[in-house]
Amino acid sequence: MFARAKQLSVLLLGSACLWGVPALAADSAGRSAENMPIGVTPVSQTVYDIHMLMFWICVVIGVLTFGALIFSLIAYRKSKGAVAANFHESTKVEIAWTVIPFIILIGMAWPATTALIEVYDSDEAELDIKVTGSQWKWSYDYIGEGVSFISNLSTPKDQIANLAAKGENYLQEVDEPLVVPVGKKIRFLVTASDVIHSWWVPDLAVKRDAIPGFTHESWALIEQPGTYRGFCAELCGKDHAFMPIVVEAVPEAEYNDWLAQKKKEAAEIRALTSKVFTLDELMTKGKEVYTKHCSTCHMENGEGVQGAFPALKGSAMATTAEGLAGHLDIVVNGNTSKGMPAWGTSLPDVELAAVITYERNAWGNGSGDDEPDEDDIVQPIDVYNFKKGE
Amino acid sequence: MAHGPAKGIRRWLYTTNHKDIGSLYLWFSFAMFILGGAFAMIIRAELFQPGMQLVDPEFFNQMTTMHGLVMVFGAIMPAFVGLANWMIPMMIGAPDMALPRMNNLSFWLLPPAFLMLAATLFTEGGAPQAGWTFYAPLSTTYANPLTATIFIFAVHTMGASSIMGSINIIATILNMRAPGMSYMKMPLFVWTWLITAFLLVAVMPVLAGAVTMMLMDIHGGTSFFDAAGGGDPVLFQHVFWFFGHPEVYIIILPAFGVISQIIPTFSRKPLFGYSSMVYATASIALLSFIVWAHHMFTVGMPLAGELFFMYATMLIAVPTGVKVFNWIATMFKGSISFETPMLFSLAFLVLFTIGGFTGVMLSIAPADFQYHDSYFVVAHFHYVMVAGAVFSMSAAVYYWLPKWTGRMYSEPLAQVHFWTSFVGFNLTFFPQHFVGLAGMPRRYSDYALQFADYNMVSSCGAFLYGVSQILFLVIVILTVKGGKKTTKEKTWEGAEGLEWTVPSPAPYHTFSTPPTVK
Numbered sequence: 001m002f003a004r005a006k007q008l009s010v011l012l013l014g015s016a017c018l019w020g021v022p023a024l025a026a027d028s029a030g031r032s033a034e035n036m037p038i039g040v041t042p043v044s045q046t047v048y049d050i051h052m053l054m055f056w057i058c059v060v061i062g063v064l065t066f067g068a069l070i071f072s073l074i075a076y077r078k079s080k081g082a083v084a085a086n087f088h089e090s091t092k093v094e095i096a097w098t099v100i101p102f103i104i105l106i107g108m109a110w111p112a113t114t115a116l117i118e119v120y121d122s123d124e125a126e127l128d129i130k131v132t133g134s135q136w137k138w139s140y141d142y143i144g145e146g147v148s149f150i151s152n153l154s155t156p157k158d159q160i161a162n163l164a165a166k167g168e169n170y171l172q173e174v175d176e177p178l179v180v181p182v183g184k185k186i187r188f189l190v191t192a193s194d195v196i197h198s199w200w201v202p203d204l205a206v207k208r209d210a211i212p213g214f215t216h217e218s219w220a221l222i223e224q225p226g227t228y229r230g231f232c233a234e235l236c237g238k239d240h241a242f243m244p245i246v247v248e249a250v251p252e253a254e255y256n257d258w259l260a261q262k263k264k265e266a267a268e269i270r271a272l273t274s275k276v277f278t279l280d281e282l283m284t285k286g287k288e289v290y291t292k293h294c295s296t297c298h299m300e301n302g303e304g305v306q307g308a309f310p311a312l313k314g315s316a317m318a319t320t321a322e323g324l325a326g327h328l329d330i331v332v333n334g335n336t337s338k339g340m341p342a343w344g345t346s347l348p349d350v351e352l353a354a355v356i357t358y359e360r361n362a363w364g365n366g367s368g369d370d371e372p373d374e375d376d377i378v379q380p381i382d383v384y385n386f387k388k389g390e
Numbered sequence: 391m392a393h394g395p396a397k398g399i400r401r402w403l404y405t406t407n408h409k410d411i412g413s414l415y416l417w418f419s420f421a422m423f424i425l426g427g428a429f430a431m432i433i434r435a436e437l438f439q440p441g442m443q444l445v446d447p448e449f450f451n452q453m454t455t456m457h458g459l460v461m462v463f464g465a466i467m468p469a470f471v472g473l474a475n476w477m478i479p480m481m482i483g484a485p486d487m488a489l490p491r492m493n494n495l496s497f498w499l500l501p502p503a504f505l506m507l508a509a510t511l512f513t514e515g516g517a518p519q520a521g522w523t524f525y526a527p528l529s530t531t532y533a534n535p536l537t538a539t540i541f542i543f544a545v546h547t548m549g550a551s552s553i554m555g556s557i558n559i560i561a562t563i564l565n566m567r568a569p570g571m572s573y574m575k576m577p578l579f580v581w582t583w584l585i586t587a588f589l590l591v592a593v594m595p596v597l598a599g600a601v602t603m604m605l606m607d608i609h610g611g612t613s614f615f616d617a618a619g620g621g622d623p624v625l626f627q628h629v630f631w632f633f634g635h636p637e638v639y640i641i642i643l644p645a646f647g648v649i650s651q652i653i654p655t656f657s658r659k660p661l662f663g664y665s666s667m668v669y670a671t672a673s674i675a676l677l678s679f680i681v682w683a684h685h686m687f688t689v690g691m692p693l694a695g696e697l698f699f700m701y702a703t704m705l706i707a708v709p710t711g712v713k714v715f716n717w718i719a720t721m722f723k724g725s726i727s728f729e730t731p732m733l734f735s736l737a738f739l740v741l742f743t744i745g746g747f748t749g750v751m752l753s754i755a756p757a758d759f760q761y762h763d764s765y766f767v768v769a770h771f772h773y774v775m776v777a778g779a780v781f782s783m784s785a786a787v788y789y790w791l792p793k794w795t796g797r798m799y800s801e802p803l804a805q806v807h808f809w810t811s812f813v814g815f816n817l818t819f820f821p822q823h824f825v826g827l828a829g830m831p832r833r834y835s836d837y838a839l840q841f842a843d844y845n846m847v848s849s850c851g852a853f854l855y856g857v858s859q860i861l862f863l864v865i866v867i868l869t870v871k872g873g874k875k876t877t878k879e880k881t882w883e884g885a886e887g888l889e890w891t892v893p894s895p896a897p898y899h900t901f902s903t904p905p906t907v908k
Contacts, residue, residue, distance in 0.1 A: 033840055034824040036760050051757045058747035066740060072721040085723040088660040097715045098708060105704045115756035120693045162441040172838045195528040196623055198688060198763060202829040207759045209689045211624060213617020216690030233763040233831045235521045237528060238447045241834035307514040339532060
């Protein structure tokens with residue numbers, strides 16, 4: 001009888017091992033299809049070790065508990081003529097199985113406490129990045145560097161709608177990844193502009209809720225260059241599943257080059273504010289900006305979603321001269337309680353001007369025919385003056 | 391004095407009989423179980439493959455939200471209230487519940503509440519879509535006002551029903567026990583329900599407070615949960631989980647009670663450590679009030695707060711472990727047979743314990759940063775909600791159905807139901823541990839390719855589990871309509887307790903004269 005119970009417990013242990021095995025076949029960041037990644041930061045490795053320690057403690061307790069259960073079920077079957085004993089209490093046994101688990105828990109609490117203290121130690125960071133979640137994209141602001149950008153999902157809509165074959169990084173790719181240096185302590189200041197989001201990169205063991213009105217800290221020191229992909233982890237509405245995170249960790253020199261390039265681009269865009277554009281230029285740029293930032297809600301055809309997101313096609317705001325001030329206001333300042341972000345802080349004036357011009361002239365808005373209307377051109381300087389006039 | 395039930399629809403509308411009201415609760419909860427299950431099938435069908443196939447992401451979010459709300463508030467909670475109505479008076483030797491008219495009202499509040507909730511599916515803004523935890527501000531300023539308002543009204547109605555039901559249970563247990571039935575002689579099911587009822591009375595008003603604040607934020611111009619007006623979105627989470635954590639014990643404690651009745655019966659041996667079981671239940675209930683923020687380890691609490699909630703949460707493993715060990719010790723040196731109620735109870739024991747293990751893992755705050763809001767959590771709570779609460783409910787129905795109807799269910803069919811449920815359940819939820827650890831967040835309408843294989847397995851398991859619940863319905867109807875008659879007072883050889891001293895089927899009125907308990 002004992003032999004059979006032993007066989008069974010070996011079987012149980014064996015199947016439990018299956019959980020450990022894939023980790024052996026994992027890639028350089030310790031990723032597998034079945035287990036937590038080991039990751040590429042000291043914290044992620046500590047967390048992985050704790051996870052595996054807890055797992056194995058549970059496996060051992062499970063083997064003992066289920067072993068006793070399976071033994072009883074086999075040994076005391078009525079069909080084999082088992083006669084029931086009549087004992088039903090023992091204070092000593094009760095004390096034993098209260099005290100022993102308590103001691104095991106203290107053993108678990110110790111490494112958990114030291115790890116948690118490490119997770120919370122975000123002091124002396126060498127680089128601060130503000131991470132802002134909004135419906136349904138992340139924006140990154142390199143504090144003190146004057147560099148900021150928005151990171152959108154770049155998976156084509158056709159792949160999501162099953163009209164095209166899905167790429168390798170389906171739903172895990174963005175137009176502009178977060179670029180960071182390896183070997184530096186990076187502090188993430190996480191917040192949100194509308195509802196609650198959560199910034200999660202498993203390889204960095206960072207998950208921090210992005211809460212509107214509050215900023216919380218988290219940190220990572222990436223030891224290995226590479227691309228690390230993550231997700232929004234807190235339900236934030238319709239496109240919760242479509243706002244991934246991509247972190248590119250590069251050597252410091254490469255990071256410095258990238259940062260210099262970004263700063264140059266930012267300066268160029270600022271210079272464009274004083275330039276006067278033709279309607280065609282604005283329409284081309286505007287369509288690009290609209291597709292990237294606006295079409296998720298207001299739709300490609302400008303008709304919006306009934307009951308949720310207003311139509312722009314034929315709306316008074318986008319078609320009449322009296323509506324222009326309101327149009328500038330809503331795009332620049334948003335209406336965050338209704339889900340419209342304040343684009344004035346995240347897009348350059350030239351893009352704001354282009355997208356407003358586009359909205360006032362596309363889909364038969366403007367002069368009433370499909371031809372763009374010269375009276376409805378908004379130049380970057382108009383946006384600049386609007387912002388200044390407030 | 392004995393008289394039968396009224397005829398026709400009035401019997402059910404006007405009834406104050408605990409058995410009738412118990413049946414109403416049970417049938418209502420089963421209907422909600424099927425409805426919530428249908429929502430789950432839509433979720434699993436959409437997640438069968440990557441890409442959006444059947445529904446759009448908005449409707450997907452409505453499905454996850456409605457699935458959670460309907461299962462928690464419509465299926466599991468009313469099912470156990472139905473069981474309490476049927477069994478508590480018979481177990482303590484009382485003629486009926488202490489407050490029979492309120493009993494009628496507390497049931498009849500439920501159908502309108504869920505009709506309102508389901509009606510939101512047909513409004514312009516659709517059903518609630520902020521998840522069953524409906525975190526603000528997604529559920530307040532960002533929600534459709536009509537949907538949110540109807541939802542809040544429905545929650546208030548359910549809450550009123552639950553509070554009345556629990557007051558009734560407390561009043562019955564405290565006042566209507568037969569002579570000689572001291573507290574420490576009460577069956578464990580009665581004990582667990584007494585403690586559950588106190589939990590309900592304590593926390594349902596907190597939920598009512600949370601939704602009232604939501605209502606004020608939506609219509610009253612307040613900013614409880616809006617940072618722009620000086621409020622705090624995290625306040626909502628604290629209030630919600632102060633209700634929500636005791637809520638999960640509200641769901642699982644009566645299940646513990648059921649298992650503590652069934653395992654001794656089929657082991658033909660008294661429950662091991664009765665008094666330690668009572669103390670363990672009370673400890674779990676008390677601890678449930680000081681662990682709520684373990685649902686919020688990632689919101690940015692101070693370190694001291696994280697440590698407190700981590701330690702307190704880990705402690706729950708101790709009384710829960712005591713229960714598991716006591717059940718196993720009950721079987722040790724027993725004389726065990728494997729009828730369907732016992733099979734479901736054994737599956738409960740093993741699967742609930744696995745859910746307990748993942749619970750301990752989740753309590754470890756640094757590791758929770760990786761587990762939180764991933765499918766690992768989904769797997770964990772379905773191991774406790776489905777394999778815990780729902781399996782124990784199936785066990786209870788098979789165990790007491792002969793007493794309720796005087797007819798025996800078909801053992802072979804019931805065993806098919808058990809095995810398909812067991813296999814289907816594990817196929818659905820075991821792989822979710824894997825995808826969760828590998829990084830798949832919960833409440834995702836679409837997912838990356840590395841999660842595809844296990845999601846497909848999970849969906850197949852879910853369809854099997856779903857179909858097997860239809861079989862359950864068929865088995866129950868076959869039993870009620872034409873099952874083999876059994877008039878024995880004691881259906882099961884090893885069964886103990888007052889409910890097994892009355893005839894089968896239990897007469898419309900039992901214990902008009904109280905029995906004496908030695």
